[in-house]
Amino acid sequence: MKAKLGIAPIAWSNDDLPELGGNTTLDTCLSEASQAGFTGIETGGKFPGASSELGPLLTHYNLNLCGGWYSGTLLTNDIEAEKDQVFNQLELFKDLNSPCLIYGETSHTIQNVKSKPLSAKVKLDHSQIKDYGKRLTTFCEWCAEHGMPIGFHHHAGTAIETEDELDLLMNYTGEAVNLLFDTGHMAFAGGDNIQVITNHAHRIIHVHTKDVRHEILSRLDRAKDSFIDAVLKGVFTVPGDGMIDFSVLIHLLAEKGYEGWFVVEAEQDPVNAPPFEYAQIGYRTLKPILEAEGYVIEE
Numbered sequence: 001m002k003a004k005l006g007i008a009p010i011a012w013s014n015d016d017l018p019e020l021g022g023n024t025t026l027d028t029c030l031s032e033a034s035q036a037g038f039t040g041i042e043t044g045g046k047f048p049g050a051s052s053e054l055g056p057l058l059t060h061y062n063l064n065l066c067g068g069w070y071s072g073t074l075l076t077n078d079i080e081a082e083k084d085q086v087f088n089q090l091e092l093f094k095d096l097n098s099p100c101l102i103y104g105e106t107s108h109t110i111q112n113v114k115s116k117p118l119s120a121k122v123k124l125d126h127s128q129i130k131d132y133g134k135r136l137t138t139f140c141e142w143c144a145e146h147g148m149p150i151g152f153h154h155h156a157g158t159a160i161e162t163e164d165e166l167d168l169l170m171n172y173t174g175e176a177v178n179l180l181f182d183t184g185h186m187a188f189a190g191g192d193n194i195q196v197i198t199n200h201a202h203r204i205i206h207v208h209t210k211d212v213r214h215e216i217l218s219r220l221d222r223a224k225d226s227f228i229d230a231v232l233k234g235v236f237t238v239p240g241d242g243m244i245d246f247s248v249l250i251h252l253l254a255e256k257g258y259e260g261w262f263v264v265e266a267e268q269d270p271v272n273a274p275p276f277e278y279a280q281i282g283y284r285t286l287k288p289i290l291e292a293e294g295y296v297i298e299e
Contacts, residue, residue, distance in 0.1 A: 006040030040066030133172030184210025211242030
């Protein structure tokens, strides 16, 4: 089995919280990601949007494009308008051989609203998720036809956050709706990562290895604290620095036949969690676990 190790730039610069790493250059991010051992990186707000610029930049740092966030609005947007909205990013990712485009539903999201507590997130009923699933399937089928698979990101503060919501969405979507499995977001939502893998391994196209600090998670007041508050308090971290046992999860993913990218992603304050140092922790944690499970890590 083959695996690749990538990282997200959010540890260096947070697009939702520009005060976190706002002055950190893209060159610093790319250089340190490469030095830490990673061979791939996802996109962020500071990345150029043209393949003619981004391609040579990644090559210079011996990095591949291993995905990136797309702010989807299918919950409220017309499907044809959504196709127009995604087109340029889809073409960029195709040009640079990204394994997938990461779809996050941002209609009614509170993930970037400091005044909104976690409990205020939008909640869809059964029929609404069924309708949304149909629309999402149509969109993802179109993206696949245009050469770019979609990995749906269950995410705190959005319409699809909890394990139950994800189960319903997977039930009401076609095979074109692949899953970005995020260990940290599922743990943050109180879900069972093992059960998610067991139920949906055949849909998992991409893995975010985010860890969670239990002592901070357990003290959050979801009626008062926002997602941004949780991030600023340090609820998320890299593998090896939190409560998640990645050896168990990677063992199960290997049993289910998952191959592809394992991406370290943890939004933290870079002052409190120096990005290069924490990137090294994540890499040193994952590499031996993957190798012990029989993965050949592609350089």
